[in-house]
Amino acid sequence: xxxxxxxxxxxxxxxxxxxxxxxxxxxxxxxxxxxxxxxxxxxxxxxxxxxxxxxxxxxxxxxxxxxxxxxxxxxxxxxxxxxxxxxxxxxxxxxxxxxxxxxxxxxxxxxxxxxxxxxxxxxxxxxxxxxxxxxxxxxxxxxxxxxxxxxxxxxxxxxxxxxxxxxxxxxxxxxxxxxxxxxxxxxxxxxxxxxxxxxxxxxxxxxxxxxxxxxxxxxxxxxxxxxxxxxxxxxxxxxxxxxxxxxxxxxxxxxxxxxxxxxxxxxxxxxxxxxxxxxxxxxxxxxxxxxxxxxxxxxxxxxxxxxxxxxxxxxxxxxxxxxxxxxxxxxxxxxxxxxxxxxxxxxxxxxxxxxxxxxxxxxxxxxxxxxxxxxxxxxxxxxxxxxxxxxxxxxxxxxxxxxxxxxxxxxxxxxxxxxxxxxxxxxxxxxxxxxxxxxxxxxxxxxxxxxxxxxxxxxxxxxxxxxxxxxxxxxxxxxxxxxxxxxxxxxxxxxxxxxxxxxxxxxxxxxxxxxxxxxxxxxxxxxxxxxxxxxxxxxxxxxxxxxxxxxxxxxxxxxx
Numbered sequence: 064x065x066x067x068x069x070x071x072x073x074x075x076x077x078x079x080x081x082x083x084x085x086x087x088x089x090x091x092x093x094x095x096x097x098x099x100x101x102x103x104x105x106x107x108x109x110x111x112x113x114x115x116x117x118x119x120x121x122x123x124x125x126x127x128x129x130x131x132x133x134x135x136x137x138x139x140x141x142x143x144x145x146x147x148x149x150x151x152x153x154x155x156x157x158x159x160x161x162x163x164x165x166x167x168x169x170x171x172x173x174x175x176x177x178x179x180x181x182x183x184x185x186x187x188x189x190x191x192x193x194x195x196x197x198x199x200x201x202x203x204x205x206x207x208x209x210x211x212x213x214x215x216x217x218x219x220x221x222x223x224x225x226x227x228x229x230x231x232x233x234x235x236x237x238x239x240x241x242x243x244x245x246x247x248x249x250x251x252x253x254x255x256x257x258x259x260x261x262x263x264x265x266x267x268x269x270x271x272x273x274x275x276x277x278x279x280x281x282x283x284x285x286x287x288x289x290x291x292x293x294x295x296x297x298x299x300x301x302x303x304x305x306x307x308x309x310x311x312x313x314x315x316x317x318x319x320x321x322x323x324x325x326x327x328x329x330x331x332x333x334x335x336x337x338x339x340x341x342x343x344x345x346x347x348x349x350x351x352x353x354x355x356x357x358x359x360x361x362x363x364x365x366x367x368x369x370x371x372x373x374x375x376x377x378x379x380x381x382x383x384x385x386x387x388x389x390x391x392x393x394x395x396x397x398x399x400x401x402x403x404x405x406x407x408x409x410x411x412x413x414x415x416x417x418x419x420x421x422x423x424x425x426x427x428x429x430x431x432x433x434x435x436x437x438x439x440x441x442x443x444x445x446x447x448x449x450x451x452x453x454x455x456x457x458x459x460x461x462x463x464x465x466x467x468x469x470x471x472x473x474x475x476x477x478x479x480x481x482x483x484x485x486x487x488x489x490x491x492x493x494x495x496x497x498x499x500x501x502x503x504x505x506x507x508x509x510x511x512x513x514x515x516x517x518x519x520x521x522x523x524x525x526x527x528x529x530x531x532x533x534x535x536x537x538x539x540x541x542x543x544x545x546x547x548x549x550x551x552x553x554x555x556x557x558x559x560x561x562x563x564x565x566x567x568x569x570x571x572x573x574x575x576x577x578x579x580x581x582x583x584x585x586x587x588x589x590x591x592x593x594x595x596x597x598x599x600x601x602x603x604x605x606x607x608x609x610x611x612x613x614x615x616x617x618x619x620x621x622x623x
């Protein structure tokens with residue numbers, strides 16, 4: 064049933080709903096189409112895979128969730144305001160409906176027309192992008208968009224929620240264990256409890272325990288699989304290093320394809336605040352950095368596919384071939400591997416019992432909201448653990464930071480140590496390790512901690528455990544193809560021994576370039592590379608530098 068909607072405009076919140084200036088309106092009007100609107104006309108609907116850019120010239124347009132059902136008002140736009148959010152630029156399906164509430168006039172432009180205009184007017188482009196980023200934050204906070212219905216004790220529920228959170232998909236989780244309306248909702252959709260978790264799209268479309276790829280296709284993240292022509296550059300991994308390679312490769316005219324197993328942004332995308340990245344004195348969230356880089360890469364023409372986990376590397380007919388889950392083989396003249404590293408699991412019994420329900424490897428707003436009001440523990444002594452503890456301290460009564468080292472300064476930046484020391488509800492336990500997990504039915508209740516200096520043990524309360532204990536390279540799929548160091552990282556440059564010593568031109572021994580692996584034309588950058596500095600800035604630098612080396616390789620190995 065449609066709710067009564069106030070026609071008062073939504074106030075501008077931190078630049079989320081700015082009003083265009085007269086010169087900006089005039090510039091857009093030169094390329095757009097003006098047309099009259101009628102009351103209750105739908106300009107675009109939730110679930111539309113592509114929609115146009117609209118500016119309200121006269122009248123009012125409401126943005127609503129649950130149109131023609133349990134409708135909820137998100138915002139009302141009046142003259143001078145523009146519609147849409149990040150999905151307009153990313154190619155995702157719309158997460159809400161725009162409906163005319165007071166007839167008037169709108170200006171309509173295609174996405175291609177909009178991109179052409181903002182490429183010439185940087186101020187306008189920056190304003191629209193900033194508004195769209197903030198609007199995405201608002202949608203996530205409101206729980207607009209798709210709904211995930213499932214038990215908090217289900218690993219598949221945890222998987223779907225993590226995928227939605229990592230990809231910044233606006234969604235709401237309905238807990239079968241806690242929400243009394245969940246069972247009635249499932250009955251109304253004809254879904255049995257055994258079929259959960261389910262994802263509900265556009266109010267009626269139901270996906271029963273979908274894979275990550277199925278969910279991605281449904282919301283427009285992943286295009287339907289199709290055969291591809293040979294790419295100039297294939298980037299495997301869409302963290303900071305991979306995205307930098309994609310931006311520079313595509314901007315310099317290379318046909319660039321990027322694959323990632325989970326989400327753009329990599330581990331950096333889970334960081335609540337990156338405070339030491341050059342050019343952002345107030346810091347920037349990992350999610351916003353990833354979103355900006357993804358939009359930038361796509362604007363230059365890079366193709367980005369998520370999720371698409373690489374499973375194998377081969378050579379065929381002079382091309383590099385990558386096999387990935389749910390995708391046809393991708394062939395390329397050159398490859399940049401930027402798969403990064405994955406957090407290590409805690410070596411303790413019963414870990415798998417609590418993973419997905421009480422143990423987490425990222426501290427985004429999604430996880431922190433689940434822990435609101437509960438005591439939690441964080442394991443780790445590096446910057447990621449510190450950032451997670453600080454974010455959790457804003458929502459929870461006590462955060463216990465369990466650190467194996469004898470001093471925080473061994474692996475943690477000074478500015479984070481100072482903030483931790485100033486946060487009264489963070490308790491630091493030095494030279495300590497987790498020995499036992501205590502709880503039942505998949506719900507963590509406490510941890511047993513050992514002081515490695517004295518050997519004494521004690522129990523601390525903890526409803527959730529966040530683990531940041533270092534990382535392992537994601538190179539298992541490359542062990543038989545490239546030279547790795549003794550820890551599994553990809554050897555590059557002088558440290559790499561070519562798999563074919565006579566692969567150079569004229570039969571001369573091949574000497575790998577900087578960042579080039581033991582296989583000519585395959586480069587490694589970022590955390591996955593042996594000897595790399597595990598920082599966002601260095602990963603971005605390596606990713607951008609690798610494209611210059613790719614050009615050198617392609618020049619010496621022209622297409623067949």
